[in-house]
Amino acid sequence: MLQEDLSNKVSKLWASRSIDDVLKEVVLQVSELIQCERYTLAVALIDNCNIEGCLMFAKSYDMLLQKPKSSMFDDEEGEITKNVEVNKLKKNDWVFSHKVIIKAVETKQVVNVAKITPFSEFKLEDAKKEFSLKSALCVSFYDGTNRLLGVLYLGNKKK
Numbered sequence: 001m002l003q004e005d006l007s008n009k010v011s012k013l014w015a016s017r018s019i020d021d022v023l024k025e026v027v028l029q030v031s032e033l034i035q036c037e038r039y040t041l042a043v044a045l046i047d048n049c050n051i052e053g054c055l056m057f058a059k060s061y062d063m064l065l066q067k068p069k070s071s072m073f074d075d076e077e078g079e080i081t082k083n084v085e086v087n088k089l090k091k092n093d094w095v096f097s098h099k100v101i102i103k104a105v106e107t108k109q110v111v112n113v114a115k116i117t118p119f120s121e122f123k124l125e126d127a128k129k130e131f132s133l134k135s136a137l138c139v140s141f142y143d144g145t146n147r148l149l150g151v152l153y154l155g156n157k158k159k
Contacts, residue, residue, distance in 0.1 A: 007110055007139050040155040101151050104138040111138045134158050 104111040113136045135156040141149045 004110075011141075040153075040157070042153045100136045100138045101140075101153060104140045104151060105148060108140060108142070111136070113137075 116133050133155050137154040139152045
């Protein structure tokens with residue numbers, strides 16, 4: 001049900017706001033849903049001719065969450081520091097999530113890979129070696145005529 005809820009929220013946002021607004025809202029919602037230290041959220045608009053060769057636009061948010069140091073009072077909550085890097089998605093970044101994206105596009109389903117191991121087909125070598133991909137979520141978006149418009153990809157990384 002979590003996948004459907006997230007997909008519904010994204011669909012509503014997609015229809016009413018700019019891509020930047022959608023990404024910011026999804027980043028905030030996802031940060032509340034998953035326990036991770038770092039994650040990448042990417043959106044890509046794709047020309048329907050070929051998923052590999054027709055990347056029209058892509059943007060990624062790479063977020064490092066820093067949890068507050070514990071306080072002496074259990075009921076006291078601290079702020080979570082969010083360091084966000086916003087990047088144009090490069091060809092290499094597109095390739096790293098390629099298998100998850102292809103599966104989402106081919107099946108027209110939400111792809112949720114809950115546990116990625118070093119031997120998984122979805123394994124990712126992270127440029128920042130202290131983090132490794134632990135889970136991934138990808139949703140493909142279609143118009144009313146079932147033409148592929150794009151994908152939303154989330155990679156959850158931990159030390």
